[in-house]
Amino acid sequence: MNTAAPPYRVNELTPDPNVHFDEKIAQSYLKYAGMLVARGYVQSSLGGMVIRAPHPDYPDGVAYAKPSAVSLEEMTRDDLVITDIPYGRILYGERPTTVGHQMNREILRLRPDVNCVIHLHHDETIAFLAAGFEEIRSTSLTFSYLMQKPAHYLPASLNVEEDVGPIKTFIADTNCIIMRRHGFTVLGRTVSECYHRTNVLVSEVKRNIIVETLSGLHKTRPEYLSKEDMAWMFSRGDDVVYPSVVTARQSS
Numbered sequence: 001m002n003t004a005a006p007p008y009r010v011n012e013l014t015p016d017p018n019v020h021f022d023e024k025i026a027q028s029y030l031k032y033a034g035m036l037v038a039r040g041y042v043q044s045s046l047g048g049m050v051i052r053a054p055h056p057d058y059p060d061g062v063a064y065a066k067p068s069a070v071s072l073e074e075m076t077r078d079d080l081v082i083t084d085i086p087y088g089r090i091l092y093g094e095r096p097t098t099v100g101h102q103m104n105r106e107i108l109r110l111r112p113d114v115n116c117v118i119h120l121h122h123d124e125t126i127a128f129l130a131a132g133f134e135e136i137r138s139t140s141l142t143f144s145y146l147m148q149k150p151a152h153y154l155p156a157s158l159n160v161e162e163d164v165g166p167i168k169t170f171i172a173d174t175n176c177i178i179m180r181r182h183g184f185t186v187l188g189r190t191v192s193e194c195y196h197r198t199n200v201l202v203s204e205v206k207r208n209i210i211v212e213t214l215s216g217l218h219k220t221r222p223e224y225l226s227k228e229d230m231a232w233m234f235s236r237g238d239d240v241v242y243p244s245v246v247t248a249r250q251s252s
Contacts (some may be wrong), residue, residue: 010088011096018057019082019091024066025053026077032195033072039201041120045071047183051105051191052115053086060085060109067095086111099161106164107187110171114187116194121183124205129180136178137224139207144225144233145240146200149175156180176201193242 008014010242029051036042049072052061063083066072070079081093085105088097104117135153138144141164152174154160159182160167171177172228175197177185185199188194215222 006087008084008087008089010102012087012089013094014089014091016057016091019055019062021080021082021092022053022064023077023121025051026080027216028191029064029080030075032078032191033066033075035195035242036118036120036198037073039199039202041122041198042072043121043123045069045074046098046100047120048098048100049116049118049191049194050070050101050108052108053082058084060112061115062091063101063105063108065097065104067093068098070095072248096122102164103161103167103185105170106160106167109184110168111187113189116188116191118188118194118198119183119184119185120198122202122205124202124209125178125184126181128205128209129178133208133212136201136205137222138204138230139211139222139224140204141225141233143200143204144230145237146197147175148234150227150230150234151175151178151201153175153178154180156182 026249029049033049045068048066051064053064054061059081061190063085064080066075067079074209079095081095081097083089083093083097083105085108088101088105090097102121104119107117108114114230125136136151150173152170154177158166160177160179175187179185184192184198184201188197188200209223214220
């Protein structure tokens with residue numbers, strides 16, 4: 001077993017002149033951060049988003065992220081920092097990243113197909129699970145087609161922002177981590193896909209609350225999709241939502 005200390009520390013300042021600030025990625029980051037804020041998903045400086053960019057000198061690419069103590073509501077171009085993915089050293093910028101960036105980096109390291117991670121402390125998700133519900137069930141077709149993998153639930157006692165070790169045991173089989181008393185983390189191949197998956201998750205949580213409330217009032221049984229139906233839709237998500245991805249895959 002290799003017990004050697006890692007060559008770099010998290011947030012160690014190691015500016016790399018070969019890592020250039022990409023204005024297009026910065027504009028995309030601020031655009032989607034603003035859209036998340038406009039939907040009311042952001043309440044404080046906690047939570048965030050990371051976008052991976054390819055780089056010839058870094059096999060895992062580099063990560064654009066917000067620094068600690070800055071909300072997505074407050075983000076400007078000058079706040080963005082760029083880190084490597086294995087260690088979290090700062091290649092561009094000077095401000096330290098959040099604790100949650102450790103989780104984001106580990107997800108990017110383990111999932112080369114993922115290029116964006118959004119982590120939010122979403123009110124309704126936290127409240128719904130705190131009310132005693134064990135899981136978010138599907139009322140709609142859109143959730144499964146967009147998410148394409150089942151959600152993975154973490155107990156309140158497990159904080160993978162501080163200890164990323166458990167992530168490797170489940171991350172290959174999900175695009176959405178539900179964190180009890182904490183919020184959720186959503187994965188996407190692009191920032192657009194990650195954003196839409198975030199929206200469909202939030203919508204499903206709200207639908208669960210509405211369905212359970214109305215069913216309780218009218219003494220009816222909620223109608224949820226079966227796990228078998230969801231699995232069928234997971235496997236056909238690209239055919240329905242992203243046919244161009246299927247076409248590109250077949251022609252390559």
